[in-house]
Amino acid sequence: MQVQQLMIVWSFKLLLAGAQDRTITYLFTRTCAVEGSTVLLPCSFTPLKSFIIDGINVPLKIIRVRWCRNHPVCQGDTPSVFDSDSLDVDPQFQYLGDMEGKCTLQISNIQLKDEATYRFRMEANDSAGHFTNPTGVMVQVEGNPVMRVTGSNNSEVREGQAVSLQCSTSPCSFHRVNISWFRDDHALPEAGPTLHLGPLTAKDSGNYSCALGTRTQSRSDPFSLQVEADSEGETSHRILGVAVAVLVVVIALAALMLFLVIKRRRSAVSRSAEQRHRGDVVLPSGPNGEAQRTDQNVEDVSYAAVHFKQKKPSRELQPHADDVVYSAVVTRG
Ligand SMILES: *[C@@H]1O[C@H](CO)[C@@H](O)[C@H](O)[C@H]1NC(C)=O
Ligand SMILES: *[C@@H]1O[C@H](CO)[C@@H](O)[C@H](O)[C@H]1NC(C)=O
Ligand SMILES: *[C@@H]1O[C@H](CO)[C@@H](O)[C@H](O)[C@H]1NC(C)=O
Ligand SMILES: *[C@@H]1O[C@H](CO)[C@@H](O)[C@H](O)[C@H]1NC(C)=O
Numbered sequence: 001m002q003v004q005q006l007m008i009v010w011s012f013k014l015l016l017a018g019a020q021d022r023t024i025t026y027l028f029t030r031t032c033a034v035e036g037s038t039v040l041l042p043c044s045f046t047p048l049k050s051f052i053i054d055g056i057n058v059p060l061k062i063i064r065v066r067w068c069r070n071h072p073v074c075q076g077d078t079p080s081v082f083d084s085d086s087l088d089v090d091p092q093f094q095y096l097g098d099m100e101g102k103c104t105l106q107i108s109n110i111q112l113k114d115e116a117t118y119r120f121r122m123e124a125n126d127s128a129g130h131f132t133n134p135t136g137v138m139v140q141v142e143g144n145p146v147m148r149v150t151g152s153n154n155s156e157v158r159e160g161q162a163v164s165l166q167c168s169t170s171p172c173s174f175h176r177v178n179i180s181w182f183r184d185d186h187a188l189p190e191a192g193p194t195l196h197l198g199p200l201t202a203k204d205s206g207n208y209s210c211a212l213g214t215r216t217q218s219r220s221d222p223f224s225l226q227v228e229a230d231s232e233g234e235t236s237h238r239i240l241g242v243a244v245a246v247l248v249v250v251i252a253l254a255a256l257m258l259f260l261v262i263k264r265r266r267s268a269v270s271r272s273a274e275q276r277h278r279g280d281v282v283l284p285s286g287p288n289g290e291a292q293r294t295d296q297n298v299e300d301v302s303y304a305a306v307h308f309k310q311k312k313p314s315r316e317l318q319p320h321a322d323d324v325v326y327s328a329v330v331t332r333g
Contacts, residue, residue, distance in 0.1 A: 022048040024103065024120055024133035032140040034174035036213055039110050040096075041137045043103035043120050051128040062099045064123040069114075073132050074121040081105075081118070107139070108176075115141040142172040147220035149210055159230045162198025165223060167210035180211045182219070200227045 027042035050059045066083040068074035080086070081093040082105060097103040103120045119136035123129070152164045167179045174193075181188040181195050183206045188195070197204050207222035 022046055022122075022129070022131045024122070024131065026120075026133070026135065026137050028137065029135050030138040030140070032142060032172035033110050034145045034169055034172050034177060034212060035110065035112060035141055035143045036177045037110050037174045038176040039107045039139060040175075041105045041107070041118055041139070043097065043105065043137075044101055045103050045120070045122055045131075046101060047122060047124060048129040048131070051126065058126065060124040060126055060129040062122050062129065063125050065095070065097065065099060065103060066121050066123075067093065067095070067103075067105050068119055068121065069116040071119065072134050074119050075130070075132070081107075110139070110141055112141050112143050115139060140172070142169070145169040145172055145174070145212060145218060147210055147212060147218055149208055149220050149223035151223060151225065156226045156228060157200055158228050159201060160199045162196070163200065163225065164197065165195040165208055165210075165225075167193050167195070167220065169212075174212065178213050180214065180216070182209045182211070183207070197225075202227050202229060 022045070024043065024045045031039065031041075033039045047062045048060050050057050052058070064083070064085050066074060066080045066085075068078050068080045071078045074080065081090060082095045084095070084099075092108050094106045094108065095103075096106055103122075105118065105120070107114060117136040117138045119132055119134065121130070121132040146169060148168055148170070150166045150168065152166070153161075157163050165181075167181070178191045179193050181190050193210075195208070195210075205225055205227045207224050209220045209222050211217075211219040
């Protein structure tokens, strides 16, 4: 009996030898999804291109593709979830494949009743090309998942930083399901599996939890987020830094003015000395060698203004800060 069966299998295989093999490949053969998820069953196939009958090579063409639930062969009038020959299309089961090599099935909003083993079948214009991969894909549906919140950082973060919280389940995953978020039992507007928070303020501190859709009974355990205030030391350091920067600029400007005033005064002194030497008539000099001639003052002021734009701070002149004030008054007068 057993030998006979073996012989049949062998002769069947010999019949097929010579033609290339046909295959159906599922990316995975089991998956687990949370109720309400969209599940993708990735699938590809290679059809039998031709077969030999009476020594003649007859080409083949795939003319029908289908997916069945819990049926080992999926042939004939077996009920199917998708059938390319049927006009009665169930929008929950969408065929993302074709007649050439792709046979992926998408199941939207999966329910507990959809828990099954799904198998793909292709049919050619001759039964020699018909084929079903009996392994199929086993889909498990979880109606009461345990939700969990995990943080991208540990639960203690500082003000101004960013953190993202992830809502997940295991071992079953969810895909394209709305997630509700809560902070201290108040619903948040976000609906995605990841909650992005930041820049953080003290108000973001609290116990966060997530749930599947509107089913609040599936709520996760809380994730406690503590936002630490930025330390006062750091703030005062920052203020001190700004103050120092302002002071440096003020000193540099003062030094520049002093430098220009001294330069002007020296040139005035040397000029009046020169004029005296040539016996010219000049107005008497001030106590600091300051020439009293108005036209020369005007000339010097414009000279100083031109040089004021070339930033040439001289720190060595800082001790004469009093002179700056005095000279500035003199120049304007
Ligand atoms: C199947 O279809 C192909 C292409 O249309 C054709 O060449 C071939 O003869 C058909 N085979 C059979 C057995 O009808
Ligand atoms: C996590 O902490 C680091 C510093 O430890 C911080 O730079 C980052 O912004 C924080 N947030 C995220 C989402 O990594
Ligand atoms: C998810 O939320 C969006 C908008 O918030 C809504 O339009 C959609 O119907 C929801 N989907 C489900 C499966 O509840
Ligand atoms: C967060 O939960 C902890 C216990 O898990 C509790 O001690 C704390 O008071 C809660 N915080 C808030 C803001 O509800």
